[in-house]
Amino acid sequence: MTKDNFYDVMVVGAGQTAIPLTHALAGAGMRVCIVERKHLGGSCVNFGCTPTKAALASARVVYQARRAATFGLRIPVVEVDFAGVLARAKSIVQQSRRSIKRGFENLNNLQLIYGHARLDGRDEAGFRIRVEDRLLTAKQVVLDTGTRSVIPAIEGLDKVKVITAGTWLDETDLPEQVVIIGGGSTGLEMGQFYQRMGSRVTVIDHNKQIAKEEDEDVAEVLQRSLAAEEIRFYLQTEVRQVKPDGTNLVLKLEGNAPKEIKASHLFVATGRHPNTGDLGLETVRVEVTDKGFVKANARLSTSVQGVWVAGDIRGGPMYTHTAWDDHRVLESQIAGDGSRTTERIVPYAFFTDPELGRVGLTEREARRTGRRIKVGRYEMKKNGRAAELGDTDGFIKVVVDSDTGHIHGAVALAARGAELIHTIIAVMNARAPVATIRDAILFHPTLSEAVQSAVYSIKADE
Numbered sequence: 001m002t003k004d005n006f007y008d009v010m011v012v013g014a015g016q017t018a019i020p021l022t023h024a025l026a027g028a029g030m031r032v033c034i035v036e037r038k039h040l041g042g043s044c045v046n047f048g049c050t051p052t053k054a055a056l057a058s059a060r061v062v063y064q065a066r067r068a069a070t071f072g073l074r075i076p077v078v079e080v081d082f083a084g085v086l087a088r089a090k091s092i093v094q095q096s097r098r099s100i101k102r103g104f105e106n107l108n109n110l111q112l113i114y115g116h117a118r119l120d121g122r123d124e125a126g127f128r129i130r131v132e133d134r135l136l137t138a139k140q141v142v143l144d145t146g147t148r149s150v151i152p153a154i155e156g157l158d159k160v161k162v163i164t165a166g167t168w169l170d171e172t173d174l175p176e177q178v179v180i181i182g183g184g185s186t187g188l189e190m191g192q193f194y195q196r197m198g199s200r201v202t203v204i205d206h207n208k209q210i211a212k213e214e215d216e217d218v219a220e221v222l223q224r225s226l227a228a229e230e231i232r233f234y235l236q237t238e239v240r241q242v243k244p245d246g247t248n249l250v251l252k253l254e255g256n257a258p259k260e261i262k263a264s265h266l267f268v269a270t271g272r273h274p275n276t277g278d279l280g281l282e283t284v285r286v287e288v289t290d291k292g293f294v295k296a297n298a299r300l301s302t303s304v305q306g307v308w309v310a311g312d313i314r315g316g317p318m319y320t321h322t323a324w325d326d327h328r329v330l331e332s333q334i335a336g337d338g339s340r341t342t343e344r345i346v347p348y349a350f351f352t353d354p355e356l357g358r359v360g361l362t363e364r365e366a367r368r369t370g371r372r373i374k375v376g377r378y379e380m381k382k383n384g385r386a387a388e389l390g391d392t393d394g395f396i397k398v399v400v401d402s403d404t405g406h407i408h409g410a411v412a413l414a415a416r417g418a419e420l421i422h423t424i425i426a427v428m429n430a431r432a433p434v435a436t437i438r439d440a441i442l443f444h445p446t447l448s449e450a451v452q453s454a455v456y457s458i459k460a461d462e
Contacts (some may be wrong), residue, residue, distance in 0.1 A: 007033040010129055010138035012117040013145035015042025016320050017310035019100060021327035024108035028335040035117040035131055042102040043146050043321040047166050050096055051089035056351055058085040059196035070390055080197050082174040119280035120462045140306045147312040149271035155241040161251055163267040175199045175265035179251060180447035181239055182269030183210035185350045190267060192352055195231050203230040204239060215362045218411055225354055225393045276314040299333050300326060300339040317346045347425050349418035354394040357421030360409025363399050376458035378450050379413045385445040391415035396454035405433035416447055
């Protein structure tokens with residue numbers, strides 16, 4: 001074994017944990033290697049956050065152009081260049097990839113290797129990792145290989161072409177009629193995107209509401225906003241069969257829907273599956289769940305000492321921001337004092353329009369705990385800035401402990417809801433009482449005032 005093939009830490013997969021982690025560990029003096037099979041940046045950069053939010057920005061522009069008359073403006077013709085929209089999104093992806101790659105240039109103790117990495121047992125020197133035709137050794141290994149779209153077991157689905165979160169950028173022709181299976185964040189964001197581009201969109205979900213983790217009032221208002229743009233919903237409905245019909249597809253349904261509908265394209269957004277099947281985990285006895293996620297504790301340590309896990313394959317919340325925070329946990333564990341863990345407050349957002357930003361417990365979850373709570377709610381139609389912008393859909397809801405005044409959770413279903421929720425996130429992380437928001441002076445006119453107004457709506461004797 002030569003020094004060139006030996007590392008203190010090897011990170012498999014160049015996702016949102018791996019990139020900052022490898023730089024941090026190299027900065028701490030360790031000899032580090034990162035191995036990536038295809039593209040740097042993980043799902044976020046390559047087909048997730050970066051391109052989808054770029055595409056949604058284009059969709060927002062065309063939506064605003066079509067409603068220009070409400071602002072006293074005339075735009076006679078609004079045309080969508082769908083290929084141009086995707087080209088813009090792809091260019092931002094390419095820019096991000098190049099930026100990440102430049103960060104690995106001319107570093108003495110941090111090496112980037114392209115190829116498929118697979119564990120190949122261990123010996124007294126450390127863990128053996130085979131990358132194509134090279135055999136490397138590392139004292140410690142971090143797994144950050146991400147996930148891929150789940151394709152459900154529906155009759156005939158394996159015989160037709162489907163669009164997924166990982167392939168949508170390849171579809172350069174605008175679909176005429178899209179059926180989306182899945183009413184979560186991906187299905188709803190992409191549904192609104194295609195509808196605003198000019199497709200006819202139907203969303204099918206087996207749950208009784210879209211956004212199944214949210215309170216019923218949140219899901220109801222969000223669905224109403226999307227339905228106002230003529231997106232059709234079939235809930236408590238299962239797709240039983242898919243079969244081709246010329247250039248179209250025929251879907252046989254069961255539930256609260258017609259028995260059969262047609263579509264030109266089918267988008268599957270029914271969850272994520274971990275990329276752990278070909279990592280050689282069995283060669284060092286790393287334990288996984290029945291669904292293939294790597295078992296880990298709050299330190300992100302697996303069942304094998306020296307093997308760590310990060311990002312989506314550890315299970316739990318699958319967000320870019322949690323994956324990024326995983327790097328801080330692992331830096332603490334590998335090169336620090338070991339104090340940082342995954343005991344943390346995890347917010348998330350749906351980048352629909354209106355956006356849904358959420359943190360902590362829902363009202364439903366809080367009530368199930370048996371705690372005494374107060375709930376404040378404020379309709380965005382009452383907010384001056386929302387009226388000025390013409391974006392009055394939604395509301396802010398804050399759930400507060402009746403005894404301590406601390407916030408259990410909140411939702412901002414509103415224009416810029418993913419931004420508005422950060423006021424709540426900051427207060428919760430500071431472990432400050434809700435009075436911190438109530439007593440502050442905020443700019444006027446702003447959307448952020450709606451958060452304060454929601455707090456003010458809480459009754460003192462509730």
